[in-house]
Each structure stands twice: as C-alpha cells, then as structure tokens.
Amino acid sequence: MRTCRRVIDRAIPALSLIAALSVSGCGSTPEANQTVGNTLTVVTASPPQTLDPAKTAQNNSWLENLAYEPLIVRKSDGTLTPGLAESWSYEGTGNKTFVLKLRPGVTFSDGSPLSAQNVVDHLKYVVSSAGQMAPLLAGCTFTATDPATVTITSPAPNPDFPVMLTQDFIIGGVIGSGGLADPGALGTTTVGAGPYMLDPQQTVAGDHYTYVPNPHYYNAPAVRWRKVVIRVITTPQAVLNALKTGQADVAVGDPSTVAAAKQAGLTVASSLFLWNGVVLADRGGTLAKPLGDVRVRQALNFATDRAAIAKALFGGVGEPAHQVTVPGGYGYDDSLAAAYPYQLDKAKALLAEAGYGGGFTLAVVTPEYQQLHLVAQALAQQWKQIGVDLRITDYANANQYAADAFGGKFPAFMTAFGQIPIWMEGPSLFLPSAAFNPLKYADPALQSRYDEAASSTGDPKTAADRGVVAYLTTQAWFVPVVMTGLPYYARNTVGGIATSPKEPLLSLYEIVPAA
The missing domain is CATH 3.40.190.10 (Periplasmic binding protein-like II)
Known part of the structure; x- marks a missing residue:
C-alpha cells in the first residue's frame, strides 16, 4: 500500500499502502446534461x-x-x-x-x-x-x-x-x-x-x-x-x-x-489515517540479534522524539504517533495515546538491562516518499544518543525498496501504513503470512488476541481490537513516529x-x- 495504503503501501499498503473514479456507475446514472x-x-x-x-x-x-x-x-x-x-x-x-x-x-x-x-x-x-x-x-x-x-x-x-x-x-x-x-x-x-x-x-x-x-x-x-x-x-x-x-x-x-x-x-x-515509522521486522533476532529482545525494541521507542520530528518534517499535517492506528481508528486505545514519552534515560536503562549498554548497529531500508527517508535520518540522529548506529539504505526507486523490505533482506524498514480493520490488518501487517512480517515471526499470544477479535461482534469486538493494538504497542513490534493523512x-x-x-x-x- 506505499506502505500506506497500501496496504497499504500497503509497499506502503496501506502497504501497506497503497491504494478509483467517477464511474461510480457503480450504481448511479448521471444527469443527461452532465459534462464530459x-x-x-x-x-x-x-x-x-x-x-x-x-x-x-x-x-x-x-x-x-x-x-x-x-x-x-x-x-x-x-x-x-x-x-x-x-x-x-x-x-x-x-x-x-x-x-x-x-x-x-x-x-x-x-x-x-x-x-x-x-x-x-x-x-x-x-x-x-x-x-x-x-x-x-x-x-x-x-x-x-x-x-x-x-x-x-x-x-x-x-x-x-x-x-x-x-x-x-x-x-x-x-x-x-x-x-x-x-x-x-x-x-x-x-x-x-x-x-x-x-x-x-x-x-x-x-x-x-x-x-x-x-x-x-x-x-x-x-x-x-x-x-x-x-x-x-x-x-x-x-x-x-x-x-x-x-x-x-x-x-x-x-x-x-x-x-x-x-x-x-x-x-x-486529506483525512488522518497513516502512521509513519519503522517496522522492527526481526523480532526473532535473526539478522539483528538485539531486536529479539523486547527491551531493546522498547528502548528505541523511548529514544524517539516524536514531537520534534512531527514539527520539523510534518508541520501542520502531522501528529506524534504511538500506536499502529489513529484516533478514532480501528483498535485505537486512548490509554496508549502517549505510550512512549521521549525518555533517553529510560531507553539507556532498557538497553543496559538487555546487555546492549554500549549500543549496537542497526540496518534500515527506506523509500523516498512521504518523508520517510527524512524520518529515518532524524531517527539516526536521535538514536545515536543511546548508542544505536542506524545504517540507512535509501532507495529513490520504490520497487527496489519493496524488494528489499518485503524480501526480508533488512531487520528493519521504514513504512507509512494506513489504518484498516484489525481482521484485515493481521494478514497485511503482523501475522506470519503478512508482507510486513517478511521474516515470518509468529507469536502465539498475539495470534490468540487476533482470533478473539475475529470471532467477536459489537462491544466485545471493539475491546478485542484494542487488545491486539495494545499488545503490538507494548511488545514494540514497531516504532510509530508520526500520524498523517495522505x-x-x-x-x-x-x-x-x-x-x-x-x-x-x-x-x-x-x-x-x-x-
């Protein structure tokens, strides 16, 4: 979906991102005197x-x-x-x-x-x-x-x-x-x-x-x-x-x-629906061992000054993001609206607990759209303060980015992903079969929450959807940085x-x- 839409972008679907016309004949017939x-x-x-x-x-x-x-x-x-x-x-x-x-x-x-x-x-x-x-x-x-x-x-x-x-x-x-x-x-x-x-x-x-x-x-x-x-x-x-x-x-x-x-x-x-940030894809620590520890993933979130990036790169159109959804979106939890305040001391303490007090090197790939390459550069400067050396591969060609990001060649990649219903988001964003989970990482606890949401209706479904987003947030599978509209x-x-x-x-x- 660009990882937006598409889906979507989706390569950003939203994929991602992602991503019709007024034929909406698709049901309607225009007046005979309408202009062509x-x-x-x-x-x-x-x-x-x-x-x-x-x-x-x-x-x-x-x-x-x-x-x-x-x-x-x-x-x-x-x-x-x-x-x-x-x-x-x-x-x-x-x-x-x-x-x-x-x-x-x-x-x-x-x-x-x-x-x-x-x-x-x-x-x-x-x-x-x-x-x-x-x-x-x-x-x-x-x-x-x-x-x-x-x-x-x-x-x-x-x-x-x-x-x-x-x-x-x-x-x-x-x-x-x-x-x-x-x-x-x-x-x-x-x-x-x-x-x-x-x-x-x-x-x-x-x-x-x-x-x-x-x-x-x-x-x-x-x-x-x-x-x-x-x-x-x-x-x-x-x-x-x-x-x-x-x-x-x-x-x-x-x-x-x-x-x-x-x-x-x-x-x-434009209507608010995208979150821009980092997919920490290597939750098993295969390509980048530190990412296999939830404390490291949480540390990266605490080391991110979202407000500064939103102001510098998205002035007037972006807001700090802490969840993989937006206010009023599927699974949004008000109690997690500021889940990861900017706290360098907290981030350093978590890295030390995980055995990475001296920092580590992390490779990330980014496309050059929706400011993602600039967000990556800003993160490199911010994470440097906790000893994380972010090595950025920047592709102007979106197809090259998609091949590397979704091909599992990098432990992390930048994305702009559009919020979608949780049942649909699973196969796109976080289940083992998802394009945005290229290393096919599986988590039984997350799967259980997803299954509960899929089989629920009404208020129980709303609560179950929030449970999925809350788990992804506390387990820090992602580093959401800014919410925007496309x-x-x-x-x-x-x-x-x-x-x-x-x-x-x-x-x-x-x-x-x-x-």
Whole structure:
C-alpha cells in the first residue's frame, strides 16, 4: 500500500499502502446534461511492477480501478454501494458465509460476459497468485451457486468481506475470462468491466498510462472523461510543479509540499489515517540479534522524539504517533495515546538491562516518499544518543525498496501504513503470512488476541481490537513516529475531490469536470 495504503503501501499498503473514479456507475446514472471532459491527468508517485490486479501493490490501485470495476464500491463518505454486485449479505452466524448477487448485463472490455463462475475463477486466481492481498482470502472456498450468485465460505470468521471487495483493496476488481485465460498478459494489458481500458499505443510503461472508455461498459453515461492519463512522477516538488503548471489535474501529494500547494491555490484533501515509522521486522533476532529482545525494541521507542520530528518534517499535517492506528481508528486505545514519552534515560536503562549498554548497529531500508527517508535520518540522529548506529539504505526507486523490505533482506524498514480493520490488518501487517512480517515471526499470544477479535461482534469486538493494538504497542513490534493523512492535490479544473475518516483514499470514481 506505499506502505500506506497500501496496504497499504500497503509497499506502503496501506502497504501497506497503497491504494478509483467517477464511474461510480457503480450504481448511479448521471444527469443527461452532465459534462464530459476531454482528458483527466492524475499523478502517482511510483510506477507499478505489474497491472495485474491480483499481483500489484495497493499503492498502485488507481491503475487497476479505472479498468476493473469492483464488486462493491466505497464512496468518499465511506458508504458501500453496488458495483458489479447488486447486493451482498452474510448468511447464518459467525460471519463465515458471504453471498453476492451480481448485476445483470455486464460485459468485460474483451466482450465476454460477467458470470458467477467468472467471479469464482477470478477469486481463485487471486489466491493462487499470492499477491499482497491474497492472504485476505486464504483458505476460503468460492462457489457459483447459480449463474448470478457467488458464495464465499471462510474457514474462520471474517467480518470484513464487504470492505475487502471494494476498490480500496483491488482484488474486488474482477478480471474477465479472457484475461484469466492468459494471465501473463495481465501485467501490461487490462481485461476488466470498468469504465475504461488501457490503451497500449498511448502508454509508456513506467512513465504514463493512458485509459480510454470501455465500449462495453454497462453504464456509459457515467463515463465522465474521454481519456484518463496516469503519470508517474517520483519527486514531491516535481509533482507539485506539474499541477501548478497545468500538466496534471490531480495528484497524490506529500507532507513536504502541502503548505506550498495551499499557497498555490490548489485544493488539498486529506483525512488522518497513516502512521509513519519503522517496522522492527526481526523480532526473532535473526539478522539483528538485539531486536529479539523486547527491551531493546522498547528502548528505541523511548529514544524517539516524536514531537520534534512531527514539527520539523510534518508541520501542520502531522501528529506524534504511538500506536499502529489513529484516533478514532480501528483498535485505537486512548490509554496508549502517549505510550512512549521521549525518555533517553529510560531507553539507556532498557538497553543496559538487555546487555546492549554500549549500543549496537542497526540496518534500515527506506523509500523516498512521504518523508520517510527524512524520518529515518532524524531517527539516526536521535538514536545515536543511546548508542544505536542506524545504517540507512535509501532507495529513490520504490520497487527496489519493496524488494528489499518485503524480501526480508533488512531487520528493519521504514513504512507509512494506513489504518484498516484489525481482521484485515493481521494478514497485511503482523501475522506470519503478512508482507510486513517478511521474516515470518509468529507469536502465539498475539495470534490468540487476533482470533478473539475475529470471532467477536459489537462491544466485545471493539475491546478485542484494542487488545491486539495494545499488545503490538507494548511488545514494540514497531516504532510509530508520526500520524498523517495522505494529501491529495487538485486544480480547479476538476470537482469531486473528497476524503473522509471512513474513506481516506481519494476515489477517481468521483472526480468530474469542474462545473
């Protein structure tokens, strides 16, 4: 997800991070006199390794959302509305059986029809592809109950199927049968039932991706642009310049340029949902023995002056973070709002107790987005005061960062991760199968808390979710540093730019030509 979104970024999913458009036909038909714009140009910060919805990272979701309409659409106010599915519901008790009723008359861009079996084949392909989101469907069975009904059966309680199958997590965007028959081609082509499809002739991989209307789209009046271009621009200042000079209409921004974007008269939309910081991945002490001791991990947290970093690098858009969530987010615990006050003496005492009074060297890898490389540099200066020598590998190329971070080559890595439901967060962030747990560290006590949260409902679930976050906090699996929102910038050439606490990711589905 960038480790945000994606997921998400997710490589930051949020992954991470992570990471649709106003076709939200996905349920709605616009007025007959609504304007259709010529070209919508949006900017993303990292090039995709693939366009395959089953394999891509969450932070590249925009490139999939244009072509692959999801089964369920999440609007900017957080409400869930029909996409390829007209309706959905759980059957029985325990949140184990989820049923989708498909929209009739839907055709993919290759001319093939949408069917329940097609959706089943798509979901099976997602699992077999072992991409970032595949763990969310691990162990599930998929059945075409009838030509328009899909039943998903989970081996364990799953309260989050409706959210999982929205555009935010990509895998709800169904691949047509033609694409599934030739999966190797999905890396560079699209076979979806969304409002647009990739035009390879107007696309240069890694630089820009051009989408044109899908002639088979079931709700043609909802297509509001004759062309959508997604440009890849990797440096924050260059992104801002592209909007200021009219080369782009919408972009994923960066905390370092928010003030300048506002000064330039751009619309800035952002809702708090990211925590930026360090994943202490080597909890078993395989690559960096000191990290195997909880006292060392806690010491790093106590040695972090979050307020200073928030002020210096995220002035006006960031707040100190102590938990892997945000206020009002899933599992947030008010009692842990300041779990690790800046206390160098406490940090030094913990290191001495663990046998590292003389300090140690720790390698960390970081990308150059969302200020993460600058946060790493600030931590290097702060942790030096307790004898920890932070050796930073800084990648401008997000794909290089993702390969090393998620490939288990470093004991620690920087991330910006978007808060998501705890049940979904486990397979993404902290369970042994999670991408953000590349060394596959398992903790039975954490697993027990996670299982309790997954099987609970109502107030008991809320309490159990807090128990998971509290355990991660006290065991110091991470060093959360700053909470931010993911800023989005837009020119006055467009409307529909909105986010909310329930949907902090900007949806391309709702972007329309300015009135």
